[in-house]
Amino acid sequence: MKHYSALGLLRNALGRNRRWTPAWRSAGPKKSYDAVIVGGGGHGLATAYYLARDHGLRNVAVLEKGWIGGGNTGRNTCIVRSNYLWTEASLLYEKSLKLWEGLSRDLNFNVMFSQRGVYNLGHSLQDLRDIERRVNANRLNGIDAEVVGPAKIKKAIPCINTSPGARYPILGASLQRRGGVARHDAVAWGFARAADALGVDIIEQCEVTGIEVRAGRALGVATTRGAISSERIGVAVAGNAGVLAKMAGLRLPVESHPLQAFVSEPVRPVLNTVVMSGAVHGYISQSDKGELVVGAGIDAYNGYGQRGSFPVIEQAMQAVIELFPAFSRVRMLRLWGGIVDICPDACPIVSKTPVEGLYFNCGWGTGGFKATPGAGWVFAHTLACDRPHELNAPFSLERFSSGALIDEHGAAAVAH
Amino acid sequence: MLLIECPWCGPRAETEFSYGGEAGIFRPADPHALSDAEWADYLFYRSNPRGTHRELWNHAQGCRRWFGVERDTVSYRIKRTYCLSGASGGQPDGSAGGLEAGSGKRR
Numbered sequence: 001m002k003h004y005s006a007l008g009l010l011r012n013a014l015g016r017n018r019r020w021t022p023a024w025r026s027a028g029p030k031k032s033y034d035a036v037i038v039g040g041g042g043h044g045l046a047t048a049y050y051l052a053r054d055h056g057l058r059n060v061a062v063l064e065k066g067w068i069g070g071g072n073t074g075r076n077t078c079i080v081r082s083n084y085l086w087t088e089a090s091l092l093y094e095k096s097l098k099l100w101e102g103l104s105r106d107l108n109f110n111v112m113f114s115q116r117g118v119y120n121l122g123h124s125l126q127d128l129r130d131i132e133r134r135v136n137a138n139r140l141n142g143i144d145a146e147v148v149g150p151a152k153i154k155k156a157i158p159c160i161n162t163s164p165g166a167r168y169p170i171l172g173a174s175l176q177r178r179g180g181v182a183r184h185d186a187v188a189w190g191f192a193r194a195a196d197a198l199g200v201d202i203i204e205q206c207e208v209t210g211i212e213v214r215a216g217r218a219l220g221v222a223t224t225r226g227a228i229s230s231e232r233i234g235v236a237v238a239g240n241a242g243v244l245a246k247m248a249g250l251r252l253p254v255e256s257h258p259l260q261a262f263v264s265e266p267v268r269p270v271l272n273t274v275v276m277s278g279a280v281h282g283y284i285s286q287s288d289k290g291e292l293v294v295g296a297g298i299d300a301y302n303g304y305g306q307r308g309s310f311p312v313i314e315q316a317m318q319a320v321i322e323l324f325p326a327f328s329r330v331r332m333l334r335l336w337g338g339i340v341d342i343c344p345d346a347c348p349i350v351s352k353t354p355v356e357g358l359y360f361n362c363g364w365g366t367g368g369f370k371a372t373p374g375a376g377w378v379f380a381h382t383l384a385c386d387r388p389h390e391l392n393a394p395f396s397l398e399r400f401s402s403g404a405l406i407d408e409h410g411a412a413a414v415a416h
Numbered sequence: 417m418l419l420i421e422c423p424w425c426g427p428r429a430e431t432e433f434s435y436g437g438e439a440g441i442f443r444p445a446d447p448h449a450l451s452d453a454e455w456a457d458y459l460f461y462r463s464n465p466r467g468t469h470r471e472l473w474n475h476a477q478g479c480r481r482w483f484g485v486e487r488d489t490v491s492y493r494i495k496r497t498y499c500l501s502g503a504s505g506g507q508p509d510g511s512a513g514g515l516e517a518g519s520g521k522r523r
């Protein structure tokens with residue numbers, strides 16, 4: 001792997017950028033691997049990277065049906081934070097946030113992680129009580145969190161409407177200063193390049209069409225590029241988790257829904273932090289290019305179509321204009337959808353399954369981008385050791401029959 | 417936006433309806449006879465198909481009745497809507513796949 005540096009950038013610029021080489025090999029599938037990861041999103045690529053780096057498993061393939069990062073990894077609104085309510089969840093997301101803080105250096109790839117702070121707004125007395133409870137819970141878990149009032153919010157975000165006459169007046173917010181955004185494509189590319197350098201085969205245009213199971217053991221996968229045998233198979237396909245589970249004869253407590261986001265035309269710097277509101281259901285930040293990045297809520301119905309309904313877009317726009325009246329004249333340029341995998345308790349599944357050698361990482365729903373490094377890290381541990389790390393042990397499939405759900409639905413404000 | 421045909425009121429905009437999830441899930445007659453895994457399957461596990469999905473919708477801002485919809489989850493195209501068994505009209509194809517009479521809404 002060619003090391004990226006400021007000097008290299010300069011040298012290549014002087015060479016008219018003709019000497020750049022591909023960031024990862026375009027590998028073809030081998031007949032067998034020590035571990036196969038299905039899904040070349042951030043989670044799958046991170047899993048392969050940590051398998052190779054921390055567990056010495058280098059004969060690993062990542063199988064991606066399209067192009068890497070073309071799923072939810074390249075479709076999300078990039079919000080990263082760890083201020084979840086329950087200890088199990090907040091420790092998992094905090095592990096991830098710690099990894100984010102060193103990620104560009106670890107990967108030698110600028111993932112543009114920007115800790116510009118995340119505000120979760122409260123619009124009612126009950127919202128405020130919930131915010132105080134969550135902030136206290138976070139602090140007890142060693143996670144930075146503070147409660148801020150309307151005056152401070154207005155000072156930090158001058159264009160926000162804090163007038164008491166607003167339809168949903170802003171009464172306060174939680175603030176996690178270490179939260180922020182990262183560049184989603186760079187996360188996929190950075191993990192791919194670093195995993196490739198450790199020997200991982202990244203195989204695009206390779207759709208898994210079947211999982212071979214015999215006597216309760218996974219033995220390999222059928223793909224559009226031939227059969228591949230492996231006794232360790234990790235599935236990280238987000239919204240398609242149910243489809244892969246069915247291939248192995250399993251059912252999951254997960255349903256797939258469309259989730260939409262959109263960006264505006266670029267405008268001058270106007271918003272230097274991330275604002276989320278569970279009550280009006282919108283969240284917004286500004287990209288480095290100047291676009292306002294707006295996320296909506298999920299469509300209520302099941303969907304695999306990577307697009308959603310118009311009323312949901314309208315609701316999200318109403319929310320944003322309610323908070324930022326000045327944005328009413330900004331034009332939206334692009335709009336897209338992803339398929340998110342929703343669990344009944346709004347928490348992920350990172351788990352062994354009833355099939356030996358088959359592992360699932362799914363159920364991250366609307367909020368798994370922030371977890372990309374952490375999910376990869378615990379999933380790699382689970383695959384390598386055939387048992388979960390203590391951080392993901394509570395996120396097993398068994399919790400649905402034991403009843404030990406981790407209810408993050410309302411608790412984590414908007415689910416991102 | 418989906419155009420959904422309520423069996424009683426005809427085609428209406430999606431915004432008039434609320435979604436009730438997968439159809440054909442009945443509360444077990446004797447929950448105590450179930451293992452934890454069977455109970456979990458009833459409560460939390462869903463078929464979540466990529467393709468034809470049988471689901472419940474309620475005409476919340478219209479006649480407020482529940483009915484069944486068969487919809488493709490990839491194209492979102494609605495194949496048909498039908499009355500639930502027990503409700504007036506019955507199942508057009510006589511098959512199961514709805515609510516029991518009087519069991520009310522699920523969510």
Ligand SMILES: Cc1cc2nc3c(=O)[nH]c(=O)nc-3n(C[C@H](O)[C@H](O)[C@H](O)COP(=O)(O)OP(=O)(O)OC[C@H]3O[C@@H](n4cnc5c(N)ncnc54)[C@H](O)[C@@H]3O)c2cc1C
Pocket residue numbers: 038039040041042043044063064065066067068069070071072073074075076077078079080206207208209236237238239240259260261295336337338339340364365366367368369370371416
């Ligand atoms: C609009 C939107 C906004 C969001 N906003 C946020 C946010 O602000 N913050 C946050 O933390 N999270 C957010 N999320 C959620 C986040 O994007 C996801 O939880 C996360 O990116 C999931 O990563 P992944 O690698 O598991 O999935 P993906 O990136 O979807 O990767 C899965 C890959 O599997 C591949 N695949 C599927 N089936 C097969 C097959 N049969 N064979 C081979 N490959 C297959 C797909 O092509 C895909 O590339 C948002 C999601 C959406 C859609």
Ligand SMILES: [Zn+2]
Pocket residue numbers: 422423424425426475478479480481
């Ligand atoms: Zn009606």
